[in-house]
Amino acid sequence: MQPLKLLxxxxxxxxxxxxxxxxxxxxxxxxxxxxxxxxEDKELIAANWKDQLFSADFWFGLAGQVQKVLTxxxxxxxxxxxxxxxxxxxxxxxxxxxxxxTQYVTHGNHKxxxxxxxxxxxxx
Numbered sequence: 001m002q003p004l005k006l007l008x009x010x011x012x013x014x015x016x017x018x019x020x021x022x023x024x025x026x027x028x029x030x031x032x033x034x035x036x037x038x039x040e041d042k043e044l045i046a047a048n049w050k051d052q053l054f055s056a057d058f059w060f061g062l063a064g065q066v067q068k069v070l071t072x073x074x075x076x077x078x079x080x081x082x083x084x085x086x087x088x089x090x091x092x093x094x095x096x097x098x099x100x101x102t103q104y105v106t107h108g109n110h111k112x113x114x115x116x117x118x119x120x121x122x123x124x
Contacts, residue, residue, distance in 0.1 A: 032067075
């Protein structure tokens with residue numbers, strides 16, 4: 001295995017899924033809810049958008065991509081660390097999913113006590 005600092009987002013997500021698979025359905029439910037909220041509240045989000053790195057429209061596009069992945073791969077995301085990592089943590093999509101993952105643990109939505117430290121170790 002490579003040193004942690006050399007792992008990319010896909011490799012980190014695959015590892016997280018493999019180690020703590022029981023927490024993945026909860027995170028995917030949160031991710032689904034988050035994408036729905038972002039896409040339903042576009043006007044409010046755009047009016048309050050302050051991020052300087054990218055536009056609100058870019059964020060909405062990422063939310064839409066994640067929503068399509070959730071619909072297309074459904075239960076495979078729960079079962080397969082490869083599908084989970086390759087579809088949700090590759091390319092620009094990772095911007096949205098890593099942010100959602102950190103929010104998921106910050107808000108205490110996880111049930112597995114080891115999940116938060118694992119996310120912080122891998123993605124912080």
